[in-house]
Amino acid sequence: SQQGEEDPQALSIQEGxxxxxxxxxxxxxxxxxxxxQNSGRGLVHLILIRSNEREKHSGRxxxxxxxxxxxxxxxxxxSRAADTASYFCATDENMYSxxxxxxxxxxxxxxxxxxx
Amino acid sequence: DGGITQSPKYLFRxxxxxxxxxxEQNLNHDAMYWYRQDPGQGLxxxxxxxxxxxxxxxxxxxxxxxxxxxKESFPLTVTxxxxxxxxxxxxxxxxxxxxxxxxxxxxxxxxxx
Numbered sequence: 001s002q003q004g005e006e007d008p009q010a011l012s013i014q015e016g017x018x019x020x021x022x023x024x025x026x027x028x029x030x031x032x033x034x035x036x037q038n039s040g041r042g043l044v045h046l047i048l049i050r051s052n053e054r055e056k057h058s059g060r061x062x063x064x065x066x067x068x069x070x071x072x073x074x075x076x077x078x079s080r081a082a083d084t085a086s087y088f089c090a091t092d093e094n095m096y097s098x099x100x101x102x103x104x105x106x107x108x109x110x111x112x113x114x115x116x
Numbered sequence: 117d118g119g120i121t122q123s124p125k126y127l128f129r130x131x132x133x134x135x136x137x138x139x140e141q142n143l144n145h146d147a148m149y150w151y152r153q154d155p156g157q158g159l160x161x162x163x164x165x166x167x168x169x170x171x172x173x174x175x176x177x178x179x180x181x182x183x184x185x186x187k188e189s190f191p192l193t194v195t196x197x198x199x200x201x202x203x204x205x206x207x208x209x210x211x212x213x214x215x216x217x218x219x220x221x222x223x224x225x226x227x228x229x
Contacts (some may be wrong), residue, residue: 028141031215042206042220043159050215088158092215103149103174104218106158 005107006089012113019076021110024069030092032065033104034074037086046074046087052086057072086111119143122207122221127192128229129201137192137224139207145219146212148190152176153204153223162205165190166212194226202228 007022025032031050035043049056049065049072056063062075076083090104129135141148147166151159151194161174165184179198184190190209194201204225208218 033217035220040204040223042207042222043218044220048217078188079150090218102172103151103161103164104159105161106151108156108158 006087006110008110009108010111010113012115013079014115015079015081017079019079019083019112021074021087021112023074023107025072025089025091025093025105026070027093029067032072032092033090034061034063034072035088035090035106037088037109038082039085043088049067070114079112081114081116084112084114120207120209120219120221122205122224124224125222127224127226129226130197131228134193134195135226136224137194137205137207137220139190139192140188141190141209141219142188143209143219144187145209146187147210149186149208149210149218150174150180150190150192151180151206151208153206159206162192201226 005024013019031048033048034046037043047058047063047110049063060077065072086109088106088109089104093105123138149164152162155160159223160176161181163171163174163179165171168184168187171182171184179195181193204223206223209223210218
């Protein structure tokens with residue numbers, strides 16, 4: 001079952017601007033992760049935020065988590081053309097409920113285009 | 117280099133044929149996963165394995181089979197029973213505790229001709 005739902009589905013901005021993507025989920029989680037996928041390639045892990053954390057930074061990335069609203073946001077600051085990709089959030093819904101490595105549940109992603 | 121390798125990158129299958137997609141990792145991860153991705157969609161879990169000689173069905177296991185005879189290897193067979201097999205297939209691995217990142221291969225694009 002797909003739990004994470006990203007918003008917007010597509011986003012086009014100018015290079016240098018900030019890009020914000022949102023993710024909502026339905027049930028309780030232990031952690032939420034963000035991944036990036038370049039066209040036709042595998043996914044690359046960006047950042048993991050645990051349920052007891054509210055904000056996390058990694059370079060130009062800033063992730064927030066609001067467990068009361070079951071939502072997360074990914075902010076990419078000072079965007080570059082190379083940031084053009086699809087971005088997915090993933091939760092451990094199955095692991096939270098059953099324990100163990102039951103696989104991540106992914107949303108449909110936000111396709112980000114950075115115009116040079 | 118440590119990582120996860122999928123092969124082949126592109127695969128063409130005639131209707132009615134079974135095909136096997138390879139996935140190998142040298143990260144010493146216990147858990148391995150297979151996902152399917154359709155155009156413009158997210159990833160859907162096909163099968164996963166937490167330990168050698170054991171695996172579990174994911175959300176869309178019908179028409180697929182797997183084996184886990186070695187820790188490093190988790191091949192996926194797309195059988196003729198899979199009605200719509202054309203898709204992008206991604207293999208991933210992670211530590212068993214599930215509270216860490218997953219590492220993905222570069223994917224196999226399967227096309228039925």
